Amino acid sequence: MKKTAIRGLKTAILSLALAGLIALPALAQEGAIKYRQSVMKAVGGHMAAMGAILKGTGGQARDLKVHADAMAALATVAANAFPEGSDFGMTRAKEVIWENPVEFKKVVQVFIDESAKLAKITASGKFKAAAAQFLHLGKNACATCHKKFREKKK
Amino acid sequence: MPALLPGAARLPSLALAVLVIAAVVASGPAPAGEPDPVRGKYLFAAAGCAACHTDKKGKGASLAGGRKLKTPFGIFFSPNITPDPEYGIGKWSDRDFIRALRQGVAPDGRHYFPVFPYPSYTGITDRDLLDLKAYLFTRPPAKTANKPHDTAPPFGWRFLVPLWKSLYFTPGPFRADPGRSGQWNRGAYLVTALGHCSECHTPRDGLGGAKAGMALAGTTKGPEGGLIPNITPDKETGIGRWSDGDLHEILKTGMLPDGDFVGDVMGEVVDETTGRLKVADLKAIILYLRSLPPVFHRIERKKK
Numbered sequence: 533m534k535k536t537a538i539r540g541l542k543t544a545i546l547s548l549a550l551a552g553l554i555a556l557p558a559l560a561q562e563g564a565i566k567y568r569q570s571v572m573k574a575v576g577g578h579m580a581a582m583g584a585i586l587k588g589t590g591g592q593a594r595d596l597k598v599h600a601d602a603m604a605a606l607a608t609v610a611a612n613a614f615p616e617g618s619d620f621g622m623t624r625a626k627e628v629i630w631e632n633p634v635e636f637k638k639v640v641q642v643f644i645d646e647s648a649k650l651a652k653i654t655a656s657g658k659f660k661a662a663a664a665q666f667l668h669l670g671k672n673a674c675a676t677c678h679k680k681f682r683e684k685k686k
Numbered sequence: 687m688p689a690l691l692p693g694a695a696r697l698p699s700l701a702l703a704v705l706v707i708a709a710v711v712a713s714g715p716a717p718a719g720e721p722d723p724v725r726g727k728y729l730f731a732a733a734g735c736a737a738c739h740t741d742k743k744g745k746g747a748s749l750a751g752g753r754k755l756k757t758p759f760g761i762f763f764s765p766n767i768t769p770d771p772e773y774g775i776g777k778w779s780d781r782d783f784i785r786a787l788r789q790g791v792a793p794d795g796r797h798y799f800p801v802f803p804y805p806s807y808t809g810i811t812d813r814d815l816l817d818l819k820a821y822l823f824t825r826p827p828a829k830t831a832n833k834p835h836d837t838a839p840p841f842g843w844r845f846l847v848p849l850w851k852s853l854y855f856t857p858g859p860f861r862a863d864p865g866r867s868g869q870w871n872r873g874a875y876l877v878t879a880l881g882h883c884s885e886c887h888t889p890r891d892g893l894g895g896a897k898a899g900m901a902l903a904g905t906t907k908g909p910e911g912g913l914i915p916n917i918t919p920d921k922e923t924g925i926g927r928w929s930d931g932d933l934h935e936i937l938k939t940g941m942l943p944d945g946d947f948v949g950d951v952m953g954e955v956v957d958e959t960t961g962r963l964k965v966a967d968l969k970a971i972i973l974y975l976r977s978l979p980p981v982f983h984r985i986e987r988k989k990k
Contacts, residue, residue, distance in 0.1 A: 580944055587931060675940050
C-alpha cells in the first residue's frame with residue numbers, strides 16, 4: 533500500500549519534471565517567436581508609413597527620416613530575431629532558415645545594407661531617390677525573404 | 687462515388703459539347719496579320735506562364751516545366767513549353783496551340799487536367815494566343831522530359847476529364863460587354879482570361895469546380911494549402927475598404943496596406959505578372975474588381 537503511494541508520488545514528480553523540461557524551452561521559443569513577430573510588425577509599420585509619405589497619401593515628408601532611421605536600426609535587430617530553436621510553435625518562419633543559415637544570412641544582410649542606404653539617401657533629402665530605394669528595399673529584402681523563408685498563411 | 691452521378695446524367699450534353707468543340711476548332715478563323723512576339727512577351731507576363739512552367743527550386747531551364755504543383759487533387763508536374771521539337775511544343779501548329787489553351791486538349795487528343803488553367807485561358811482571343819505562341823517560339827529550347835503526375839484515383843483518371851469539363855468548363859473567347867466601358871472590359875479580360883485570378887481566388891467544390899456565386903471570394907484551400915484572400919469588394923471580408931492606391935501597390939510592388947510584402951504564390955504573381963503590367967492595365971483590373979458583386983466570405987487563419 534505504502535509502496536504504491538510512493539511509486540505514485542515518484543511518477544508524479546518525474547512527470548512534472550519531464551513536463552517542465554519540455555514546457556520551459558517551448559515557453560522560451562514562444563517568447564522568441566512573439567518577439568520576432570513584434571519586430572516584424574514594427575518593420576511593416578515603418579514600411580507602410582514611408583509608403584504613405586512617399587506616395588503623398590499621408591504623413592509629412594520631414595518625418596520620412598524618422599522612419600528610415602528606425603528601419604535601418606530595426607534591420608540589425610531583425611538579424612538577431614531568429615535564434616536557434618525558434619522554429620517550433622505558431623510561426624511561419626520556415627525551417628530552411630536554420631537548415632541553410634548561410635543563405636538566410638545573405639538575405640538578412642541585404643535587408644541591413646539596403647535599409648542603411650535608404651536612411652542615407654533620406655538624410656540627404658533626395659525624395660525621388662528615396663522613393664526608388666524604398667521600392668528596391670521592399671523587393672530585394674522584404675519580398676525576397678518572404679518568398680524564400682516564410683511559410684504561406686494556413 | 688455518388689458525387690459523380692449527377693455528371694452521368696449529363697452525358698448527352700457532353701456529347702453535344704464535344705461536337706460543338708469539334709465544329710469550332712475545325713472552322714477556327716485565323717486572325718489577320720503576322721503574329722507579333724513583342725506583343726506576345728507582354729501577354730506571356732500577363733498570363734503568368736513562367737511561374738508554373740519553370741522549376742525554379744530545382745534550377746530547371748526556363749519554361750522547361752517540371753515544377754511541382756501540389757493540389758488537393760494530387761501532385762502535378764508542369765510540362766515543357768519551350769520550342770524544343772522533341773520535349774517541348776516545337777512541333778505544335780497554331781491550331782494545336784489554340785486548341786490546347788481554348789479547349790484544354792493536347793495535339794494528340796488527350797484532355798488536360800484542369801490544373802492547367804484552361805478554364806480561364808479559354809477566354810484569350812485568337813490574336814493574343816498566336817502572339818503568345820510567337821513569343822514562346824523565340825525562347826531557347828530545352829531538352830527536358832515531362833514528368834508524370836502523381837495523383838490518386840479518381841483524380842488521376844484522365845478519361846474522367848471530359849466529364850469534368852462538361853460540368854464545369856465553358857469554352858470560348860472573352861466577349862466584351864457592350865454595356866460597359868472599354869476599360870472595364872479590358873480589366874475583365876485581364877482578370878478572368880489572361881490573369882486567371884479565379885484559379886486560386888475562387889473556392890472550389892469537392893470535384894474541383896468553381897463554386898457558383900463565389901467568384902474571387904477566397905478560399906482556405908489554396909494551392910499548396912495556403913489561405914487565399916477574398917478579393918471581392920465586400921467591406922468586411924474583402925477589399926471593399928482598400929483604396930485604389932492600396933490595390934495598385936499590392937499588384938505593382940507586392941506591398942500590403944500594413945507594410946508587409948507578400949511572399950509565396952502571390953509574391954511570384956507580382957514578380958512575373960502584375961508587377962510587369964502597364965499602369966493602364968492595373969487601373970483596368972482595379973476598376974473591374976471594384977465592380978464585382980461583394981461576397982461576404984471570411985478567410986481566416988486556423989486557430990491552434
